[in-house]
Amino acid sequence: MEQQRMRQWPYWLAQCAFWGGYAALNMVFITLYMPFQPIYLIINLMLSALLFGSTHGLRFLYRRYGQQWPMLRTVLHLVWLLPVTAISVQLGLRLLIVAVLTLIPSWQQDLAPQVSGALIGYTINTLIMLVLWTVLYLFISESRRRRHAELAYWQSQTALRETELHFLRSQINSHFLFNALNNLRALIREDPELSRQRLTQLSSLLRAILQVDNAKLVSVDEEVSIVRGYLDLERLQFEQRLQVQWHIDDQALNAKLPPLLLQTLVENAVRHGIARRANGGAIVIHIDRRPELYVRIENPLPEHEVASDGQGIGLKNTRQRLQHLYGERAKLNMHIEQQQMHTELEIPQ
Numbered sequence: 001m002e003q004q005r006m007r008q009w010p011y012w013l014a015q016c017a018f019w020g021g022y023a024a025l026n027m028v029f030i031t032l033y034m035p036f037q038p039i040y041l042i043i044n045l046m047l048s049a050l051l052f053g054s055t056h057g058l059r060f061l062y063r064r065y066g067q068q069w070p071m072l073r074t075v076l077h078l079v080w081l082l083p084v085t086a087i088s089v090q091l092g093l094r095l096l097i098v099a100v101l102t103l104i105p106s107w108q109q110d111l112a113p114q115v116s117g118a119l120i121g122y123t124i125n126t127l128i129m130l131v132l133w134t135v136l137y138l139f140i141s142e143s144r145r146r147r148h149a150e151l152a153y154w155q156s157q158t159a160l161r162e163t164e165l166h167f168l169r170s171q172i173n174s175h176f177l178f179n180a181l182n183n184l185r186a187l188i189r190e191d192p193e194l195s196r197q198r199l200t201q202l203s204s205l206l207r208a209i210l211q212v213d214n215a216k217l218v219s220v221d222e223e224v225s226i227v228r229g230y231l232d233l234e235r236l237q238f239e240q241r242l243q244v245q246w247h248i249d250d251q252a253l254n255a256k257l258p259p260l261l262l263q264t265l266v267e268n269a270v271r272h273g274i275a276r277r278a279n280g281g282a283i284v285i286h287i288d289r290r291p292e293l294y295v296r297i298e299n300p301l302p303e304h305e306v307a308s309d310g311q312g313i314g315l316k317n318t319r320q321r322l323q324h325l326y327g328e329r330a331k332l333n334m335h336i337e338q339q340q341m342h343t344e345l346e347i348p349q
Contacts, residue, residue, distance in 0.1 A: 086127035183236035201229030241280025269299035276302030
């Protein structure tokens with residue numbers, strides 16, 4: 001509440017300065033052409049108070065409705081609203097003048113006689129001031145809104161970069177690298193050709209991790225290639241304990257998703273499912289186009305530990321990436337069904 005009040009004080013200060021200055025300027029012009037009379041000061045103060053209240057009402061309507069409208073619609077409403085407001089202000093001023101003169105009849109003789117069409121002239125003058133105030137307010141309001149939108153955009157980009165950095169760190173799994181390098185060293189003597197293939201896959205995986213910021217989206221075909229390489233490297237460690245079944249719709253191969261997103265989910269299935277079972281198990285990967293991209297990964301539950309609740313670093317960063325890129329349109333859910341962990345991902349295309 002206190003912060004909201006602090007944000008409001010520039011508006012109230014500007015209101016007082018604008019309409020106070022208008023009243024003072026009116027008094028200067030009046031005293032140039034006729035002697036000073038208290039009734040003119042009272043009239044100017046009442047006029048400024050009415051304009052102060054009227055413009056505050058216009059501000060309320062703009063903040064309530066106009067900010068959600070396109071600018072053209074707002075302008076079209078102002079075309080009739082400002083003249084109506086100007087007429088209302090002048091009629092209200094006439095009523096206040098009558099009330100003052102009723103209380104103090106002696107001031108009646110100090111007023112200059114009204115010429116024909118004076119009300120129309122005063123209304124036009126009031127309309128001009130309302131238009132000037134509206135233009136200034138809309139200009140300042142739109143400038144602030146654009147500035148806040150730009151600030152929010154850059155804050156979002158900064159948060160996205162931080163998320164990607166955390167994602168990058170979570171992807172570089174020291175245990176995986178240690179095991180992969182040790183397994184490759186042992187494989188060199190047994191099968192040099194296979195070891196070269198696996199080393200190429202490891203370098204491709206590391207290159208994809210290091211270049212994750214350079215590619216906003218990649219095709220499913222590219223991502224599947226990275227995941228296959230990752231799983232081949234894991235098989236050096238788990239051997240027959242790791243089985244993989246792929247079910248990929250050909251129409252989904254050209255679909256787009258953030259880089260290494262599928263790899264993160266598959267790695268989670270390996271680390272929290274296969275690695276925690278003495279006999280390992282099978283990972284089943286379904287990829288379909290519906291028309292959104294749909295991915296389902298199934299892996300067995302660990303034998304002696306409670307299944308992950310999906311709040312690990314890798315999955316937490318994955319959710320943050322999806323939130324930044326797609327908002328509420330992307331979905332990532334995990335549930336247990338028939339002793340299998342099901343991870344389901346939906347990405348709009």
